[in-house]
Amino acid sequence: MSDIRLVIDDKPVHAQKGMTVLEAAQSAGIAIPTLCHHEKLEPFGGCRLCIVEIEQRGSTRLVVSCVYPVENDLIVRTRTDKVNRLRKTILELLLAHAPDSTLLSAYAKQYGADRDRFEKEASFCIHCGLCVRYCAEVKKQNAIGFIDRGIRKEISFIPEVAAKACWNCKECFPLCPTSYLQAAYVLTEAIASAGAAAGTAPHAG
C-alpha cells in the first residue's frame, strides 16, 4: 500500500492511494459536510456540498472532495471564505425544497444559511439519489429510479419491482436526508395494494 501524504487544514494527513480527499479527511477526523455521499456507493458528485479548495504546484482551485483523489503534497482547505459561501448558497437552494429537513437545518445553522432566502417549492426531494443508487448498487434491485428529465426529475418506485422487493427491505428509508422517501413509498404501497385488489400483485402488506 503506497502511503500518500497531504495536508488538510494545516494538518498533515496520511492516506492510501485510491482514496478520495473526503475519505482522507474523515480518517483524520476532519468533518466535511455531505448530502449525496455514502461509503458503500460510487461517488455521485451531485450535491457539491463537500466542495473544498485545493492547492497544487502553487495554483488553487475548487473541487468536490467526494470525487477528487488524494495525491502527494496536495494542500486542502475545507473552510475558506469562498467554500463557506458556496456551501451556504447550496444549502439555501436546497432548503427551498425541504425547509424542515433535520440534516439540512443542522448544516444551515453551521453555515448561517437562511431557509427563507429563496422562493419555496416544497418537493422534499433534493435529488441526492441515495435511495436510487443504494437500491441499484448495493441491493441490485432497481426498485426505485428517477423519472422525467432535468429539473423536473422525481424519484419513483417501479410498482412491479417494488411490490416484490421492498416489503422486507426498506433500507433506503433511513438514507433519505429529507423525508420524501416515506411519502413516495406510501404512494407505491397504494398502487401495489390497488394491484393486489385486482389480483395482480403477489401479496399485500
Added chain:
Amino acid sequence: MARLSSPEELERFRQEILSKRDPSKPCISVCAGAGCIASGADEVIAAFKTEIDRQGLAAEVTTKGTGCPGFCERGPVVVIYPEQICYLQVTAQDIPEIVATTIREKKVVDRLLYVDPATGEKAVHESDIAFYKNQERTLLCSNIRIDSKSIDDYLAINGYSALAKALSQMTPVDVLEEVKKSNLRGRGGAGFPTGRKWEGSRNAAEKIKYVIVNADEGDPGAFMDRALLEGNPHSILEGLIIGGYAIGSNEGYIYVRQEYPLAVENINLAIKQAEIYGLLGKNILGSGFDFIVKVHQGAGAFVCGESTALMTALEGRVGEPRPKYVRSNIKGLWERPSVLNNVETWANVPLIINNGSDWFTKIGTAGSKGTKIFSLVGKITNTGLVEVPMGMTLRDIVYKIGGGIPGGKKFKAVQTGGPSGGCIPEQLLDLQVGFDELTKAGSMMGSGGMIVMDEDTCMVDVARYFINFLTDESCGKCVPCREGLRQMHRILTNITQGKGKPGDIEILAELSETAVEASLCALGKSAPNPFLSTLRHFREEYEAHIREKRCPALSCKELIIFHIDPQKCQACRICLKKCPAGAIDGSKNTIHVIDQQKCTRCGTCFEVCPPRFAAVQKLSGVPCPPPIADDQRMIVRKGKEK
C-alpha cells in the same frame, strides 16, 4: 465494386471518375441542405429534372442536390456551372425559364440574381456576392461542389487523398505531430488544442481506444455542424479515420442528434459507401490499419454535447456528466482513452494533412489558427453560415458579410458562443474573433453561434431567455446548476415583469458565482454567462427595470404601454380594425384612443400604423398620458371643409 487495396488504386479510380466528367458540361447544383429543402429545394430539383428531360437535354446537363453553401436566407440556392451563375430564392415555376435562358441560350435570368441592398448592383456569380466575397471558405467551399450522397463526387474533389497520404507516407506519430504543429483547437467550444488531446490518448496505456465525432449541435440558432455533416459527410469521416490512425484507435463513433435526420441519413450512407470502397473496414488501402465507425443518435438532450455526458449516453445510460477528475482522453468511453472532437474540428484534419500545418497556421491569429464557421442569425440583413479566418473583426462579419442591421435600426449587441456565451456590445465590435479574444470580452467562441441584436432587443430579456433554455436543459444532477438556474430564471423573469427588487442583481451575482465555481460540468459552469455578460455591458438596463420599472428597449410587455399620439393620429382606422383585443376606440373622423385595460400589448397597432403618421408610440417607465377630451377628438378633413 472491388475494395480499393492501395493508394495507387485509389488514385487510378479517381482518375477514372474524372475522365468520365467534362468540366465544361453544364451542371445545375441545387442546395439540398435542410434550410433550402424547407424552402422548396426538393421541388426545384424535381422541376429541373423534369424540364431537362422534357427539353431532351438529359445527356448534356447534370443536375445535383448539393450540400449547403450557407446563404440559407435566400434559399433555395442554385448555382449553374461552369459559369457559376448564382440564382437565389428559386421556385419550381422559375425552372422552365432558367433552362430555356441559361442552359439553352447561355444568358442570365436577371430577376433571380442577388441585388446588393446597399448599391443596387446585381451579382451574377456566387463570388460577386458580398456575403460570400468576404469569407474564406476552406471547409464550406466543397459543399456546393458535390452531391452530398455521392462518394464519387467527393473523390472527384480529391477526397480521401489525405487519408491515403497519412496511411502510406506518414507514421501515426507524423500525423499527430502535424496536427499538433497546426495548433488546431477544438471547434466545439472549449478550444482545447486538438493535437494535445490526441497525444494524451495515444500515450495512454490502455490498448483499446476510441475516436468520437460530437455532432450533438444544440445551440439555438446554430447549424454549422449540420451543414458539414449533411453536405460533406465524407470529409468528417476522412478526418475521423485519420484521427483513429494517429492515436491507435480502430473504432469510431458519430454521436449525432436525432433532430438532424438528413445528417443521420447522409453520414450512414457515407459509411456504407466508404466500406464498399475499402476506405473503412479491414486493412484500409492495404496499410494494415483497420477501422470501423458506428452512428449513435442522441435523444434530444442539450447536455449530451458535454463530453462526459455524451460518452455516458453512448454507453447506453442516462446522459449525465461524470463527476470524475480524469480527462476523457485518458479514461472516457467505457473507461478507455477516447478522443472526442467536434464535427468542424474533424473536418479540418484532412485539410491539414493535405496542405500541411504551415498552410493552416498562416490563417488566423496568434492563439487561434485556421478558419471558423459561424451561423450568423438574428437582426441581420444576410442570414446564413459564414466561414471566416480567425482574427476577422466582429464588425466586418456583421457589416461586410452580414450586410448590417435591416430596417434602419441600430446595432446593439452580438451574442456569441451559444446559450452559455455572452453579449458583446457596440464598443467592442472591433474585437477579432478568436478563442482567447472572445473569452476576454466576457463571451466565448462556443461552437460558433452568432446572434445579432438591434436596439429593440432588451438585454435583460435576452439573459432571461438563455437562462430559461439552460434551466430546461440542465440534467438536474448537481445543485448549483439545477437549483441555482431555476432561481436565477425566476428572478430574471420577475425583473422583466416589473417585479424586480433592489438586491436582485446581487443575488443573481451570488447564484452565478455558485454555478460557475461549484457546478459539475461545463454547462453549469458557463450557464450564468448570459447574465454576467449582459450585466457587465448593459448594467443600466437592469437598473432601469428594477428601479424605474422601465424597459429601455421598449420590449418587455409588462413594462410598456402603447399610446396613440392625438396630434399625429389621422383616424385611418387601420389599427382599430387590426387590434385583436378590440381595445381601440374611434371612428372614421374620430382620433383613436387605446383602452389600456383591454390592451394586451401585442404591438399590432404599432406595426400597422402607417409610417407617414407614426402615431402609435411605445412608452415605458412613464404614466400613460391622459386620454384626449371627447370634444377634441373630431378630425375635420381639409378637402371637406367647404
